[in-house]
Amino acid sequence: MTENDNQRALRVLQLTDPHLMADPAGELLGVNTRDSLDAVIAQVLRDHGQPDLILATGDIAQDATEEAYRLFGEKLKAFQCGSAWMAGNHDDSPLLARIAAERQAGERHIVQGGWQFVLLDTSVPGKVFGELADSELAFLEKTLSDNPGTPALIALHHHPIEIDTEWMAPIGLRNRDAFWQVVDRFPQVKIVLWGHIHQELDQDRKGVRLLATPSTCIQFTAGSVEFSVEDKAPGYRWFELQSSGEFSTEVSRATDFVFDLDSNSTGY
Numbered sequence: 715m716t717e718n719d720n721q722r723a724l725r726v727l728q729l730t731d732p733h734l735m736a737d738p739a740g741e742l743l744g745v746n747t748r749d750s751l752d753a754v755i756a757q758v759l760r761d762h763g764q765p766d767l768i769l770a771t772g773d774i775a776q777d778a779t780e781e782a783y784r785l786f787g788e789k790l791k792a793f794q795c796g797s798a799w800m801a802g803n804h805d806d807s808p809l810l811a812r813i814a815a816e817r818q819a820g821e822r823h824i825v826q827g828g829w830q831f832v833l834l835d836t837s838v839p840g841k842v843f844g845e846l847a848d849s850e851l852a853f854l855e856k857t858l859s860d861n862p863g864t865p866a867l868i869a870l871h872h873h874p875i876e877i878d879t880e881w882m883a884p885i886g887l888r889n890r891d892a893f894w895q896v897v898d899r900f901p902q903v904k905i906v907l908w909g910h911i912h913q914e915l916d917q918d919r920k921g922v923r924l925l926a927t928p929s930t931c932i933q934f935t936a937g938s939v940e941f942s943v944e945d946k947a948p949g950y951r952w953f954e955l956q957s958s959g960e961f962s963t964e965v966s967r968a969t970d971f972v973f974d975l976d977s978n979s980t981g982y
Contacts (some may be wrong), residue, residue, distance in 0.1 A: 723827075724953075725953070727765035728769045728771060728951040730910075730928075730929060731771075732774055733982075735748075735775070742776060745932050745974075753948060754968050758952070769833070770797060770800065771802070771871055772801055772836075773803065773909065773929075774786050780813065784813060787816075796818060799820070800833045800870070801836075803841065803844065807835060829865050832857050834870040835870075843886065844871060844872025846892065858896070865958075867904065867953075869908070873926060874886070878936065878937050879911065879934060879938055880938070882934070897922065904922065906919075906923070906924050906925070908926050908927075909927060909929070910926075912929040913926065913933060927965060932975065933947075945977065947968050
């Protein structure tokens with residue numbers, strides 16, 4: 715991917731947890747995940763226009779099918795820029811990587827617009843929790859070591875901090891201490907970004923902005939003890955990144971999307 719014009723902000727779109735399925739009628743807790751993604755994409759184009767880069771931060775498929783990944787690629791044709799995909803706990807990481815590579819969406823380190831983006835695979839086959847393999851930690855460390863002067867955004871699927879949603883405590887990033895031991899050594903890291911928790915989060919840790927983003931389908935209830943979903947619209951996150959390392963970000967939701975949420979479910 716080519717270097718962007720540094721005179722204006724780099725526009726980055728995060729889409730996360732679309733949970734697409736091979737079945738066009740596929741629903742997650744009453745929400746057709748294809749329709750909700752369509753609504754989010756329409757909202758992006760209406761509110762923000764074309765991004766320069768898309769980060770897809772996992773659980774792209776609910777059923778880990780090739781059809782779902784190919785569908786996601788088709789949906790992204792609404793945008794005129796490149797994208798980068800990473801696996802979540804519902805994904806088949808090797809299959810996703812193969813389809814992403816066909817779409818030139820398999821890059822793990824992108825330098826664009828005066829920023830660098832480091833994408834990590836936290837998925838563990840057959841498990842809901844996340845973990846960074848030693849090879850992933852080594853990749854992170856080497857990438858940051860090799861690019862000390864470029865502001866960095868690190869993206870992953872699983873949450874690397876404790877959040878106030880108790881039932882999700884066991885299904886975050888298991889070896890988060892090892893992750894932060896690397897990150898804390900590199901002052902160029904400005905943002906750590908993830909999905910998985912299906913809710914908005916915005917915190918600060920030692921000068922690093924910690925950000926999570928609503929799903930493009932269902933939303934989990936923040937602060938809940940047991941599994942719970944809430945009747946909030948699907949959403950996305952938008953960034954405007956300056957080459958100086960300054961940035962702005964906001965979450966937007968497709969509030970016109972009409973859906974009938976199954977709020978009595980005990981899991982997904």
